[in-house]
Amino acid sequence: MVELDEYKERVRQIREYAIDHNITEAQTSEIFQACFRQLEAKYSKKSNRSRRPLRLVLFFVFISIVAVLLHLCSQKWLNDIFVRISQNSIYPVLYVLRKVAIPVISLYPSLSDLYDEWCLIENPYFYVSDMDCWPCTAVHSVPDLTGHSISRSFNIGIPYTRAENNTKVKMKDLVDTYWSNKDIFDEDARRISSNNETLRTIRDVMDNRLDVYPTNLLTTHISWRINRMKPNRILRKLFPKPAETPDWWSQSIEKYIFIDESRSPPYLLPNPECSNIVIRCAAGARLIKMIPSSECIQHCRSLTILLSAGHTLWYNWWYWRPVSLPVYNATDLFIGYLTSLC
Template sequence: MIFKLRRQPQAHKNIGNLQGNWIFCTLPGVMSAKTFDFGSRIDEILRVGEDLGLSSSEVHYVFTAVLADEGKEGELQLSQVPVCVKGAESSKVRIMGKISSALKTIMKVLTCVVIVGVVSCSVISFHNPTKKFVTRNIQDLIYPVMTTLRQFTLPVLKKYPHLSLWYSEECLVPNILFNHGNIDCSTCPENVDFIEISTLQNFTSSYYNTGKYLVVTDAVHKIVSRTVFLENVDIRQEIKTGTWKQVSKYSPLSNTLKEYIGKQLTGDIHIEWKINKLETLHLIRQVFPRPYFIPQETEVALHRYVFIDGPDSEPYPLPLPEFANTVIIQGEGESVFFMLPSRQCKGDCNPTSITLKATQVLFYNWMYWRPERIKSGYSSTFAMSSFY
């Protein structure tokens, strides 16, 4: 298709004012022209060309073709310039331009909000009269604001229930640069063989908040089968909220109780169940009682972990519970834990392995030890808790 641009003879040093979509072709033929100053309108023409999706070389060619032959009167044919943009492509270009403009506006608004927030917080924090004024006047607004925010977030939580876990998390983003300071690693046992003790009486003076570990054989008096507590658990809901995690490379996974109750676990199945709901916590406390040697005056963490493993489950590190003093209660089966020294105690504490049999309880402090469960050839169920 050939497009024609006319120039008036008296405007031989100007180009036509191609108003509107100056190279958007809705009608072939001749476009009328008006004289204007080239320098004052060049930016506008370039912007229009950019909005229509033309490259800089194409726009440059248009200028060159129009101004090349000043002595030639009549019509200038631009038969080889792809300056006609289809309607759909032109519409797409305009939409992208609007989106880009909207994003720039949003970024400007967010930048202003951040700056105002930082300045306001700085003034409130460092200017005592302002701090007192704000504190005094926002007390009555806290409850209605939080109630309104709760009402807005309920639909989101219903659609994404796993987000509710953030509420009960003690740490959302761990500080990888945190240093525990000076830890006295000399309390690690010189003999790597673990000690089995019954009727433990000197726990506070000999083991509490130290690098010593031990196995207590009389803290639990009967085997705790997974059937006891899984009968009252909605596994589908636990999976939906993200507290129940199943891992297996070769065994089929299930979200029903029939695969875990009354049957011997096989293969490499590994289940990690993090308990943070009060009703479930009450159930676990009944089947995994508090070991008698934990001091009565200390605080026990609300969070619990339950691990269920098949005989061929892959090795995995144990998580860090809320408090450093940690107990593992072997409910059924048998587990082997490889005790690795923490980063601060690698030079003073020697790694060792501990075999924990049913009804036995392992105590250690994760400031000194970072255990991993390794393959034992037995299926296993054990609970993990911590205290201050």
Template sequence: MSNKELLQEYSKSIKTLKKECAKAGISDDEFKQMYFESIRDLDDNLVNQNQSFFNKYKFLIVFFIIILFVLFVTYDFKSIYSCFLCNVQEYIYPGLRLLRKISIPFLSLFPSLTDLYQETCLIQNPFFTVVDMDCWPCSSINNIGEVFNPQPVHKLQVAPFIYKTDQPEIDILALKSLYIKNKDIFDKESSKVLTNNKYYQTPQDIFESEILKEYLYIWKFNHFNAARILRQIIPRPKIVPKFGQSTERFIIVDSKHDNFHIPDTECNFAFLLVLSGTRIIELQPAEECKHQCKSFKMELKKSYLLWYNWWYWRPTVPASKSNETFIAHVGSYC
């Protein structure tokens, strides 16, 4: 029964009771006095019930408060916090991975949801270091091996390695054709290209010019629609499991032939796939692990992929005397 029906039923019963009181010789003033006295009695009963409930469990409530106070006073708060983290920490990343898998169908149905994505860090701190960082994963690595039958990353060690993929060559003309074909989406979702690590240009300024200038271009993709279009010409590498690849990708076009750093990725497991050209890649250990881990240098040719963990290694590309344009794709896996 709805609230309106209950009020109507209550009003009807009061009117009936008033008529019966009038037949019994009770005046309207006496009826009103009796009615308000009954309401006051009802309020008093409710107050008494609440007080009796509090009196009944007062001892337990006070005892519980005292126990909590004693625990926080006598026991170290840091120990409680550390114990909580130790028990919860191992469930954080599996939970986030499960959430990522669940969100994929929703993003497919509603791609505009990716517009709500926020950058994890607007400005990076170049002086940030991890105190007492454990460098054992990279301290035992003596060389960078080549893998000939790559398996998904959860079946391989975390050490850096390279392997030749089935990725066909993609030159600047293929990128230009892809942009023109999907111009509306790219202009809306990936409208900024970092040029020479100094300023931004639009993809239209780059691809609609007759001649590609000798610049370093870093084109970042961070939306579902753009990443899905990019996957049409750059399929998911074999080393990356079916679920877990980050939406964030980078296309690097280097016609300047100067040294530059490969951008840090959203996930710590990252890969650098050469789409066109050949360049020397240097893997330098993180600042915290320079005293334990070695640096490596290798030549990465087209269709080759370098897999690494940027938590321990930071790839850089030194200057080159070659005249060919170097194009690479950077992605990551969580």
């Protein structure tokens, strides 16, 4: 307090001296500012000098940690342990997060807008080195496992089909569902992808029904991706959870609906977020060519099956990358529903 009082007195004396010698108030303030700048520069240099040894120490510590981590990553046994632990924990962690997120999303539906991956592009060069392809090497056909229960020890590399005759859906059912919930679909599931330039939104598809107004060449393909909770709940009435789904699998939010005219050209089925995939034929028919993934193409053979209305195809995209093909002499509109399970 004494030092502050002395400081005030000295400042008062300087200002009186300035007034006696005809120095303006602005000039006096400028002199004070110049003094403060000199003091600031002087003490900031001292502070920087004192901090420099600490920065050097932190830098060397950081470099040492990075070097240790790189060395550990180069150890194959440690890398194998880390990969095994992380792979085994991915699905349980996602399952818990999904359960926790459901009540939160229910209270704040607008948060579902944050879950959208339209801006992301799938990496076409993604490749798993040294992938074990034994699950698909013994596959020579696609069996029908209707009525058979799948155990935890089941080989997920084996694709199979099931009959679900009570899940047939016509274009009229889709149209009626859309118009009954138009606002929700236009807000949360508006976008589609199509090879037909006149169809750019789901509203266009419903206004120009392909079962009523078919195109001249019958080659239109439509892929409708749904990844919001509200439209998913509505479509669940048309496309319920696949029958005999293993209890330890849960559905992902992301769903696809395919609408194809009878001559729609071949297209690769998408790889959704979960690797266990079910595609249901709700109307019409398509040929599905099961092509091994790039990692397993040298070890596993391609297969082709006819997926007709009321049947589902189950497979794992780690081992298979199916292509949808038109059926020769087909006339009906194809409607397919794809979901994935973790």
